[in-house]
Amino acid sequence: MTNSVPSLPLNSGTTIPQLGFGVFLVDPDDTQRVVEDALSVGYRHIDTATGYNNETQVGAAIRASGIPREEIFLTTKLRNDHHKERDVEGAFARSLDMLGVDYLDLYLIHWPMPANGFFVDTWRTFETFAADGRAKAIGVSNFLVPHLETLLAETDVVPAVNQVELHPIFQQRELKEFQAQHGIQTEAWGPLGQGKYDLFGMSAIQDAAKAHDVQPAQVVLRWHLQTGNIVIPKSNSRDRMAQNFDVFGFELSGDEMAAIDALDENRRVGGNPLEVN
Ligand code: NAD
DSSP: OOSSSSSOOTTTSEESSSEEEEOOTTOHHHHHHHHHHHHHHHOOOOEGGGGGOOHHHHHHHHHTTTGGGGGEEEEEEEEEGGGGGHHHHHHHHHHHHHHOOSOOOOOEESSSOOOTTHHHHHHHHHHHHHHHHSSOOEEEEOOHHHHHHHHHOOOSSSSSSEEEEEEBBOOOOHHHHHHTTTTTTEEEETTTGGGGGGGGGHHHHHHHHHTTOOOOOOOOHHHHHHHOHHHHHHHOOHHHHHHHOSSSSSOOOHHHHHHHTOOOOOOSSOOOTTOOO
């Protein structure tokens, strides 16, 4: 199963498994079990963040799995209160320490926090992690086009990834187009809408699920994969992890894709990056 997950190229010269596993809101007490389950299902891409308070347990799960470090793509994110230039190096080193690894596959600025005005300096420090190899790739999260334009104009390394809220109700077409033009991969957080909509009850999704004899969540993930998004669905349940990983045995038709494309309401469920400060 593992080999069936496509890898997408990053501008760092490395690659990222297009389907991974996220651990937002996974209780630290459950995280080791949950990540061990995800690895046993076949996931080889884990997305955490310092702000999730479970880096230590993610690292413990990776070690307990016995899977060689280099076979796992590991992402974590800089917490919002560590943006100041003098805090970034220490925060990065603590993340490596908590995860028990000597490099990350991807390190992200979690939110741009534009009102603070630090993200350009923060990014310059990120560039040093890429240069010394402790981060194989560096990227951002929740950046809007103007924030990306600022980085492109004022710094040297183009972010490899922008991880943003993205699901059928909020498809982010303009941002995706901008990113494609600049070689920035689009990674979808909340790919299932965080369970905050009745996405799975919508007829475009239900109809495709019936036609392919799969679950609605699998249709949504398949839509992401076919539109080129990197996806990192989260579930504490091993059965759902397995369901979410089993999305390479069917393909949505052009009409089915178009019906899901038409669900876009340009509506967020999560925070607005201009207001998270
Ligand atoms: P998600 O869209 O993955 O939804 C998770 C919810 O869907 C959970 O309630 C889960 O029980 C349910 N679910 C999962 N699989 C299901 C299935 N097969 N059938 C029915 N229900 C199912 O939301 P998320 O966890 O917020 O996003 C995924 C990951 O993205 C996170 O874990 C985290 O790693 C990342 N994330 C990043 C940011 C950011 O600011 N960068 C913000 C939120 C999440």
